[in-house]
Amino acid sequence: MAVSSLGAARPGELSPVRLVLAFIAVTGLLRVSFYFTVQEFDLLTVACVAVVAALQVPISLPGRRRLSLALLPVQAAVNYLPLLADPGSWEVGGSGFVAASALLVVSGPPAWLILGLIAALECAVALAHDRLPYLVYYAIIAPINVGLMLYGISSLAVLLDQVSRERSELAARAGAVERLRLWGRIHGLVVRNVAAVDRLTREAREASGRGDAAAVRAPVGTAVTLAREALARVRSLPPADEPIEVPPREDDGRLLRLATPILVVTHVLFIGQAVFYFVADAERGPGFTHAGYLVLFPLTFALQFWHLAALRSGVRRRTLAWTLTAHALSIYAPLALGEGSGLLASGFFAGVLLLYLPWRVAWPLCVVMSGVAAVEEALSLGPVAAVYPFFSVLNTALAVYGLTRLVELVGELSRTRAELVEVAALRERLKVGRDVHDLLGRGLTTIVLHAELALRLLGTEPGRAGGRSGQQRSDADAQLERLAGAARAALSDSVRLNAPGLPLSLEAEIDSARAVLEQAGVRVRIDAAPVTGTAGPVLAVVLREAVTNVLKHGTPAECTIELAVADGQVRLRVTNDGATAGQEVRLRVTDDGAADGQEPAYGSGLRNLRARVAAIGGELATTRTGDRFELLARAPADHEDLTITR
Numbered sequence: 001m002a003v004s005s006l007g008a009a010r011p012g013e014l015s016p017v018r019l020v021l022a023f024i025a026v027t028g029l030l031r032v033s034f035y036f037t038v039q040e041f042d043l044l045t046v047a048c049v050a051v052v053a054a055l056q057v058p059i060s061l062p063g064r065r066r067l068s069l070a071l072l073p074v075q076a077a078v079n080y081l082p083l084l085a086d087p088g089s090w091e092v093g094g095s096g097f098v099a100a101s102a103l104l105v106v107s108g109p110p111a112w113l114i115l116g117l118i119a120a121l122e123c124a125v126a127l128a129h130d131r132l133p134y135l136v137y138y139a140i141i142a143p144i145n146v147g148l149m150l151y152g153i154s155s156l157a158v159l160l161d162q163v164s165r166e167r168s169e170l171a172a173r174a175g176a177v178e179r180l181r182l183w184g185r186i187h188g189l190v191v192r193n194v195a196a197v198d199r200l201t202r203e204a205r206e207a208s209g210r211g212d213a214a215a216v217r218a219p220v221g222t223a224v225t226l227a228r229e230a231l232a233r234v235r236s237l238p239p240a241d242e243p244i245e246v247p248p249r250e251d252d253g254r255l256l257r258l259a260t261p262i263l264v265v266t267h268v269l270f271i272g273q274a275v276f277y278f279v280a281d282a283e284r285g286p287g288f289t290h291a292g293y294l295v296l297f298p299l300t301f302a303l304q305f306w307h308l309a310a311l312r313s314g315v316r317r318r319t320l321a322w323t324l325t326a327h328a329l330s331i332y333a334p335l336a337l338g339e340g341s342g343l344l345a346s347g348f349f350a351g352v353l354l355l356y357l358p359w360r361v362a363w364p365l366c367v368v369m370s371g372v373a374a375v376e377e378a379l380s381l382g383p384v385a386a387v388y389p390f391f392s393v394l395n396t397a398l399a400v401y402g403l404t405r406l407v408e409l410v411g412e413l414s415r416t417r418a419e420l421v422e423v424a425a426l427r428e429r430l431k432v433g434r435d436v437h438d439l440l441g442r443g444l445t446t447i448v449l450h451a452e453l454a455l456r457l458l459g460t461e462p463g464r465a466g467g468r469s470g471q472q473r474s475d476a477d478a479q480l481e482r483l484a485g486a487a488r489a490a491l492s493d494s495v496r497l498n499a500p501g502l503p504l505s506l507e508a509e510i511d512s513a514r515a516v517l518e519q520a521g522v523r524v525r526i527d528a529a530p531v532t533g534t535a536g537p538v539l540a541v542v543l544r545e546a547v548t549n550v551l552k553h554g555t556p557a558e559c560t561i562e563l564a565v566a567d568g569q570v571r572l573r574v575t576n577d578g579a580t581a582g583q584e585v586r587l588r589v590t591d592d593g594a595a596d597g598q599e600p601a602y603g604s605g606l607r608n609l610r611a612r613v614a615a616i617g618g619e620l621a622t623t624r625t626g627d628r629f630e631l632l633a634r635a636p637a638d639h640e641d642l643t644i645t646r
Helices: 016-037 043-060 065-085 096-105 109-128 133-210 213-235 250-280 289-295 297-313 317-337 341-356 359-381 383-458 462-467 470-497 506-519 536-552 605-615
Strands: 523-528 558-566 569-576 587-589 595-597 619-625 628-636
Touching: 016 043, 016 096, 016 133, 016 383, 043 065, 043 096, 043 133, 065 096, 096 109, 096 133, 109 133, 133 213, 133 250, 133 383, 133 470, 213 383, 213 470, 250 297, 250 383, 297 317, 297 341, 297 383, 317 341, 341 359, 341 383, 359 383, 383 470, 383 506, 383 536, 470 506, 506 523, 506 536, 506 558, 536 558, 536 569, 536 605, 536 628, 605 619, 605 628
Parallel strands: 523 558
Antiparallel strands: 558 569, 569 628, 587 595, 587 619, 619 628
16 A cells, blocks of 8 residues: 655645635635535525635735735624525534634734634524534534644645745855854964964064064964964864754744644534434434444544544554545445445544545545545435535535644645755855855965965074174065964955855955965966956956966966956956975866866865856866866856855
8 A cells, every 4th residue: 555654745645725726715615515504595595605705715825914804803703694695594503614714814822712702603503493412513613624624724725825935035044153153163263373373473573673583483483383373274164063953933832832742633523413413313313223323423433533533653564555445435335235324424534545545546435435425315305415515524624624734734845944944054054165265365365375485584593693694674664564464364264254145356365366476486478458347247256266376386477367358258367386295286177067187185265266157157177287287167258047155
């Protein structure tokens, strides 16, 4: 037997919104059919039933809070209009739609008070018209049953609508939390070291002004160590593994507390109604043979509750096959003796089948079961009487299915929110790690280069410090000034990590690249056309990482930066000589992200760049020929889906 998982959507399964519409339609048809089969036809009453059902649609569907507040009194007035016009034509128990609307629109205890008042009014009308006891009971429980069922099913639709609206909010909240947390970690790992480098550089410059060479070398040496440590941590930024708390939802808890009781209460009320039918049927009279069905009746509903409970705990398929068979026999076996009273519970069993079986099997079975109930009634009371039991079985099946799904859906949504937060946090970790690498990598590399060069200029032997020439001191002081500038620039870049949405300027990055390379003793040739499209921020990041790559993985004497715009495409080419084995071998990334050639063995800088460029519909390739290394990036000048994280 093919058993479907309750937690997963199945092909052909009714969506919550369609389930609400189907339940309203079937309940409305059930109510109208009653006036064709049991009561005398009354045009005003039937018209009012149709209007009340139509008004229920906007009240039950999500996102119409203000409209629902306005429609509730209108619906109540139309519902009770036949009672005021002709009390004799009023059929008790028909206020289920108004009861559901009160629960959906009114909040807190007043909603349940209104539900009680509706049941009390129906009871008073039944007593005033000297209805039989089982009809008085029906007058009380029918609006409660329909109201609770429709309230639960409508809440299911509202829950899903709520999730769709919350997705972006939760993702943004999770991303913001993770960015702040990672920012705190980065501050501890990197920014503190860069700030210390800045402070040590000032100390070294002050000592240089006093002519104390030994006092200069000590802070510069410490600065080199700190900068190298920070750079290593940036290259391997550890993930934040702490879980993120999922924002609680008050509505979820309220629905979870109500969903199961609603399901149980509607079953219990129906059991009471069925008992009344068995022992106090007005037409057949007490003691008719169908009262003997009370022997099987407890077994029928014991299996009903067992199947609903088993959905949450899981059952073995072999066990399920036997219990579903026993459930079916308890309802349909008496038909062999001409006893059809068990069909009163067939709607509940049909709801179980909708939950357990694939819809291509369960839905036809549900229709067949409705047809069996209709035929049985038609054989007793005529063809017209078949309409009411047909819709009654469908109505009950939809209610059981919807309410059971509601209970499970609350847990599903809680798990979905947790997964959404986890995914959003992971995505933010990747973005922050990429941004840290791209923003701070070059700055830290520049700090290390300047600090090491300063140490070389200062000399390595304390005894030689006093013998430095004026030119050597001047060069060392200039290098310390560059080191201080690099530290300040790195601190400035770190601020960008905490300012999402702040893009890099391609023009400013070209100027910065020239300055950094020239300070490192590299001849720079730049041929750059102006770029005004949205590709600029991405190419700024590409240029920054390319320059970092030149400084870190080569000993260049010359570097060329070319930026051209043609046919809606922007082309950035960065070429340098002096490439070492550390600088990438030829690598080209295709449109689908596959790579041919050899992957780099160091870092993740170029991998980050390929992801950024691919995100805006471009491509990035690197080529190494001898000691010459070339990085070439192409991208559309403008791209509407550009979402650069900075």
